[in-house]
Amino acid sequence: MSIRIQRVPSENMAGGLAARLIAIVLALSIAAIVFAMSGADLGKLGAHVFKSTFGSRFGLMDLGLIVTPLILTGLAVTVAMKVGAWNIGAEGQFCAGAIAATAVALFVPGPTILVLPLMFVAGAIGGMLWILIPTLARAYADVSELITTLLLNFVGALFIYYLATGPWLDPSGLSFAATKRLPHDVPGFWGDVHWGLPIAVLLTVALAGVLNYTRWGYEVRIAGSNPAAARYAAIPFRRHLIVVMLMSGAIAGLAGMFEVIGTTHRLQGGISNNFGYIGIMVAVLARGSAIGVIAGAALMAVILKSGIALQTQGVNISTVLALTGLILFFTAIGDELSHYRIVRSKPA
């Protein structure tokens, strides 16, 4: 009997899941070893982290607030992946959505019940506009969306700085490089956690349904996995590409809208908190599954919140960033490995 290692074109579900779990456990173990080596009491640190996340009402609320934008940015990246596009620009679309929603909040008078839906629409359109040029460039000139979406992130972040320190600066003079406090608020869902969270979850489930169980979703998935085959089957690849990429931008824009209206209440530089970039990690962890997006976002939220709690114990924030990097790194290795299987064969 000989043992061969064979590469298979499609990874298996169980392998992918196992790869993720092993990646997370490995990354956490490495972090634990580093902490232990620097003289930390692991039991105490663990108890502290638990109390600051799942173990207290405030901890749970913070998790809810962090997970909301992460689900949306993770979903945005995942949706684009379905049609074979890498949306690295969720960060920029997040900013654009925040800007558009803020514009409505600042300049459209009216009761919250009317203005809030307008902000929702504006946030989606803002994100959509931000990805429009990369989308058209990809669809008609085959320009890599990886580069164009990425570069627009910096434009988006700087545009917020320009608005928040320039024309939209709080006229009271009391704010630090921010707009005035927006006169509307997303209603509370549980404590500080606003309705953005259930809406993000519903949107994820709904989109998963559409992508998995409709003819349109089927065509998008075919177009994404094999554009040549899609063309042969008379599936309009370009149209699907454009529609799905715009959807992706709109979803990331919604993340920005909820962050500015529901959580920070002012537009100011830095509000994106890297949620757009972390959304890429969420999407990689999720492997294209909707439940995966929610689970991946939850995991990242726990890591980010733990990072805040760990810092008061003298752990540097860079350690936490390194931890998220390690998880991504091990997952990438695991993903590749799960394409291989061990074949035992008897000699002929």
Next chain:
Amino acid sequence: MIDFRNLSRRRFLELSGATGVALGVSGAGLMRPALAATPLAPVAEEDAVIAFGYVGPTSDEGWTWQHDQGRLAVQEAFPKAKTIFVENIPYSADAGRTFRQFVSEGANMIITNSTYGDFIYDVAKNAPETAFLHCDDRTLMDNMGVFYPSHWYPSYVTGVAAGHMSESSKLGYVASFPVPSSFAGSNAFLLGARSVKPDATIQVIAINSWFDPQASTQAARALIDNGADVLFGIMDEPGYLQVAEQRGKKAVMLNTDSRKYGPNAYVSSIMFDFRKFYVDQVRARLEGKWVPGQFLLPFGDGTDRDAWGETVPAGAAKAADEVREKILGGWNPFQGEIKDNKGEVRVPAGQSMSDNDIYNWNWSVDGSSGLA
């Protein structure tokens, strides 16, 4: 939600002098009497938790390092108390999460070294037993005091030296954001220089960060390319000093003595010392005497210039030090007529700017470009 807007507007009016209260710097640095709030209950030293929230890394050899010296002084003065700190707190919802984490860990006092706005007000409002000290802020709450160093005086003094040393009469300023501290720093520096060279100008570049060595280095190069030969700024790191050193120009720094990064370029630095202030505030908190107030660390006591750099001509140092002595003796260098950079007279002849005016400065003086 919190009705913060009304609160702040009323307080802002009080602060801006509209109520007619004269605000001067007293020896203790109290700009404005504390609120008529009842002091928080005393805390035993061994039970005390004092938390520090920093905008930059403690290793920045600048603003945050200087504040952390204050924390270490508190730890030394109250060895049984516990001090905790978090560095690199961003201007995002993460700031609020960090402050709330402090509260949930039992912090009796939270001291932050940058302007976190709502992210700190929202937490303070729900933590009435915790005292907050918020740097570079203007909003007092029943449990929140504010403080800042009066950096504009040494900025003026070093500006006098820069006026003597500049050959191109062009100065450069690496700003963070277009906020009052950037306006006050660049304006004071230029006014000092103009007292020597009336045609001096200053170009300002804002880099949207307090700590971004790459951006500050780029800004410094651009300023020098445009002819500036003495740089100043409000950075938490010595990047622009290194550029000045490489290019054979001069630089005035902020926070610490950083001459080792550019011994030939180093003119002086605006030095801060928060140790005494922090220890006093923490002591008051522990003894149950703490009430919030607005504090300005006075020139000569917590805010000053550093010893002059080795390449500063004796004449320039002497002229600047004479101005320093005059200011310490009570002279106000911020006297009319002062025009803004659009030509409008903002401070008429015969009037002068109060500390409070300068603390809230939001326009550029004549000869300054780039900020607003």
